[in-house]
Amino acid sequence: MHLSVLDYLSLLQGAVSTVSLSLSGIALGVPLGLLLALVRWSRVPLLSPAVAGYVRIMRATPAVTLALLIFFALPNIGFEIDPVPTAILALTLNTAAFNCEIWRAALLDFPRDQLEASASFGMGARLRFRRIVLPQIARTCLPALVNEMSLLIKASPAVAVVGIVDITRAAVRIGAQTYRPLPPLLVALVLYGIIVAAFVFAQRSVERRRMAAATS
Amino acid sequence: MIKDFVIVWEHRDQMLNGLMNTLWLSLCSAVLAFALGALLTTALTSRARPVAALARSFVDTMRCLPFLLFAYLVYYGLPSFGIRFSNWGAGLIALTLYNTAYMAELLRAAWAGLSPELIEAGHAFGFFGLNLFRRIVLPPVILAAVPMIGNQMIQIIKDSAFLSIIAVPELTHEASSIQATYFVPFAAFVAAVLLYWVLCLIVEAAVAGVGQMAEARR
Numbered sequence: 042m043h044l045s046v047l048d049y050l051s052l053l054q055g056a057v058s059t060v061s062l063s064l065s066g067i068a069l070g071v072p073l074g075l076l077l078a079l080v081r082w083s084r085v086p087l088l089s090p091a092v093a094g095y096v097r098i099m100r101a102t103p104a105v106t107l108a109l110l111i112f113f114a115l116p117n118i119g120f121e122i123d124p125v126p127t128a129i130l131a132l133t134l135n136t137a138a139f140n141c142e143i144w145r146a147a148l149l150d151f152p153r154d155q156l157e158a159s160a161s162f163g164m165g166a167r168l169r170f171r172r173i174v175l176p177q178i179a180r181t182c183l184p185a186l187v188n189e190m191s192l193l194i195k196a197s198p199a200v201a202v203v204g205i206v207d208i209t210r211a212a213v214r215i216g217a218q219t220y221r222p223l224p225p226l227l228v229a230l231v232l233y234g235i236i237v238a239a240f241v242f243a244q245r246s247v248e249r250r251r252m253a254a255a256t257s
Numbered sequence: 258m259i260k261d262f263v264i265v266w267e268h269r270d271q272m273l274n275g276l277m278n279t280l281w282l283s284l285c286s287a288v289l290a291f292a293l294g295a296l297l298t299t300a301l302t303s304r305a306r307p308v309a310a311l312a313r314s315f316v317d318t319m320r321c322l323p324f325l326l327f328a329y330l331v332y333y334g335l336p337s338f339g340i341r342f343s344n345w346g347a348g349l350i351a352l353t354l355y356n357t358a359y360m361a362e363l364l365r366a367a368w369a370g371l372s373p374e375l376i377e378a379g380h381a382f383g384f385f386g387l388n389l390f391r392r393i394v395l396p397p398v399i400l401a402a403v404p405m406i407g408n409q410m411i412q413i414i415k416d417s418a419f420l421s422i423i424a425v426p427e428l429t430h431e432a433s434s435i436q437a438t439y440f441v442p443f444a445a446f447v448a449a450v451l452l453y454w455v456l457c458l459i460v461e462a463a464v465a466g467v468g469q470m471a472e473a474r475r
Binding site for chain 2: 230
């Protein structure tokens with residue numbers, strides 16, 4: 042493939058930043074999405090319409106534009122921000138909006154009788170959410186959440202515009218240095234394939250374990 | 258801050274130019290991707306194993322590949338084979354081919370939801386081959402797929418922002434250039450985000466309109 046060991050290493054380094062930034066985005070974006078969904082579900086005055094507006098605008102905002110907005114506009118209004126926090130913030134804000142819709146759909150579908158039954162057993166709202174609602178909606182949301190995670194990984198090259206060297210950027214750099222753009226891009230393609238496949242595989246094994254636990 | 262927005266307003270020509278380019282790119286590639294995707298769907302569901310396998314591997318590759326990487330493959334990679342495009346051409350081709358895979362997959366899903374009775378009824382009325390496809394299969398498939406096609410349109414509009422990286426003068430690129438010249442990042446990018454939002458509202462309105470039309474004709 043005409044790639045030196047050093048080239049492979051820098052592609053791997055790119056893979057490390059792609060994976061760690063995406064995982065940070067997921068780790069922050071999934072609970073944040075749940076929080077936003079709860080705000081809408083419990084119809085908190087003022088906050089609920091604000092969340093609805095946020096989700097609608099985010100759904101339409103390209104990750105590239107969002108990253109540029111955060112990176113250049115926050116210092117403009119007095120907050121200095123580095124590329125890595127910018128990347129995490131952009132990915133989190135982006136994925137949280139989609140995760141909010143996923144969680145909200147599951148919350149809206151949640152059977153009322155279970156809520157009433159748990160209330161009649163004297164469970165408070167928090168306990169009820171933690172012990173009754175969350176375990177069930179987490180299960181129903183998992184496939185959609187994993188799907189959104191793979192969308193997040195596909196949006197992650199956007200963070201290159203603020204100067205982060207992820208897989209895609211590393212590949213383009215190597216191509217520019219060696220005047221052979223194709224080999225590094227193809228290696229990048231394989232790396233993304235592996236990452237997305239790993240997510241799908243993890244989801245399947247979690248589901249399989251759940252199925253096994255449910256039947257035994 | 259208000260002064261910054263005034264600067265962006267003064268350069269509304271440039272922003273509108275970017276908006277038009279985004280709109281044009283997204284619309285062209287959506288139409289082309291839909292047409293090619295419909296063709297690819299027939300390959301995906303083909304009885305000839307090798308054809309179906311080839312189509313499936315294309316779709317699966319595209320579905321785990323970020324759009325930017327594919328755009329780079331077209332823009333930087335294809336010249337290795339002597340195929341060279343301008344940044345516009347590369348952008349349009351990348352956006353089209355990438356979304357062809359997604360369109361094919363969602364059309365396949367809509368097709369799979371079609372009841373076999375409908376096709377049998379079509380056969381009974383003497384519809385076969387292309388006529389069956391055009392008059393019996395395609396209309397319900399498209400109507401069922403419209404909301405997903407709308408979502409994909411929004412995805413296309415968002416993906417087109419990546420093309421700013423290969424210097425296609427679309428909306429994000431123009432906002433970037435205004436902000437670089439006058440240092441008005443907040444105003445420029447907020448204006449861009451709002452314009453993207455307007456585009457998505459139009460798509461959503463179109464999807465709702467088609468849905469109503471379909472409901473009225475049922």
